[in-house]
Structures are given as C-alpha cells and as structure tokens.
Amino acid sequence: MRVLLDLRCLETTSARRGIGRYTRELVGALKAAVPPGWSLAGLSWSGQGAALGLEDVAYRGPRRGISVIDRYILPNLLRRHRIDLYHATAYALPSSGVRDAALVLTIYDLVADLFPRALSLRQRLAFRRTFRSTRAADRVITISETTRRELLGRYAVDPRRVVAIPIGVSTRFGLQRRIPSCGTGWTPTPCGRCMTPWSARCRPRPRASTTR
Numbered sequence: 001m002r003v004l005l006d007l008r009c010l011e012t013t014s015a016r017r018g019i020g021r022y023t024r025e026l027v028g029a030l031k032a033a034v035p036p037g038w039s040l041a042g043l044s045w046s047g048q049g050a051a052l053g054l055e056d057v058a059y060r061g062p063r064r065g066i067s068v069i070d071r072y073i074l075p076n077l078l079r080r081h082r083i084d085l086y087h088a089t090a091y092a093l094p095s096s097g098v099r100d101a102a103l104v105l106t107i108y109d110l111v112a113d114l115f116p117r118a119l120s121l122r123q124r125l126a127f128r129r130t131f132r133s134t135r136a137a138d139r140v141i142t143i144s145e146t147t148r149r150e151l152l153g154r155y156a157v158d159p160r161r162v163v164a165i166p167i168g169v170s171t172r173f174g175l176q177r178r179i180p181s182c183g184t185g186w187t188p189t190p191c192g193r194c195m196t197p198w199s200a201r202c203r204p205r206p207r208a209s210t211t212r
Helices: 018-033 066-080 121-136 145-154 191-201
Strands: 002-006 039-044 055-058 085-088 102-107 139-142 162-164
Touching: 002 018, 018 039, 066 121, 102 121, 121 145, 139 145, 145 162
Parallel strands: 002 039, 002 085, 039 055, 085 102, 102 139, 139 162
Antiparallel strands: none
C-alpha cells in the first residue's frame, strides 16, 4: 500500500496555523503506526516529504488556483507514482475522482458557508470547492462531530463515508496523565483511529494494467 499525504499546506501560511499542525502531527503519528508493507510519501513543491522523513513526491503545479488545477494534475501524478491512497489535508480532491486510488479528505470546519463575510470571495470559492469534492472521497474525516453534522446537512455525501476523528490536545496542557499518549506530543493521538477509516473502506482498487 502506497500512501501519499498532501504536505503543500506546510509551504504556505497554513504551516503556522492549525492545518499545518494537524498535518505535521499526522505525519509523525502515521510513521509510527503504518503496518508492514505500507509506504508513506509526501506531496510538496520543495521537498517537505523528505524533510519529514517520507519519500518525496514533487508537485509541479502552480501555487495559486490549486483546487482547480489539481483536477487535471493529480490523477496522472497518482497513477505515475502508483499511489494506492491519497490523503488531502488542505485542498480539494479531483472532482471526478482518481481511477485505481482511494481518496481521503479532511474537513476542519464550514466557516466559508456558516460565516461567509469572514472570508474573501476567493477564499469562499476555494473552500466550497473542497466541500463539494467530498462527493469524490472514499472517506471524509472531520475534526469534530459538529463539523460532521454540518457537512452532512449541507452536502450530498454518504454518511457512512464520513467519520469524526477529534484532533488531539497538546500534552503541555497537562492532560497526559488522564489520556494515554503515543509520544507524538498530542493526546489522544490520531494514529490508531486514523488507520481505521483508511483501511475499513478505502482499500486499493484493482489496477486496470500493470504498466503505466
């Protein structure tokens, strides 16, 4: 199983925000949790995968209009690198899906829909493309039950494919004695529960051909 994590958010202003922290902690936890025979790679413009100890997959697309351009670039990229599962941590999935690859998408909140005046028009359009791309996902991860309910209430996505996995709380807040930690610095860790939605219904699809 070859898994590709989208690390491009770590090369934007999101690197200093919650999405960046989520992505870095997810990488650290999954490196310690992936079963034998699985490999992890990172998608980025300038080597974030290698910097985090993963196989690096270079993204040659532009840094603007990502969610639009990805629908044309990502399918071929995933096939070329023989990716079995792609996890989008920040940007929209290709709207038509990707043959031979399972797609996972994390949704953090629906601020663009609930409080549209808080964002620019460009930001709203980008977020809504991400929300609509849940239709192409084999599994959608939300960071709370509230976000899961809001997503299901607004978008036509199969509830069986949407799972809430609350993000962890830093051990510096003194919770480590009450909630077991896996040593990544966050408790509870995403590693054990995150592997479950990946493996339960996101099995790699049969490849049409052994050659590319």
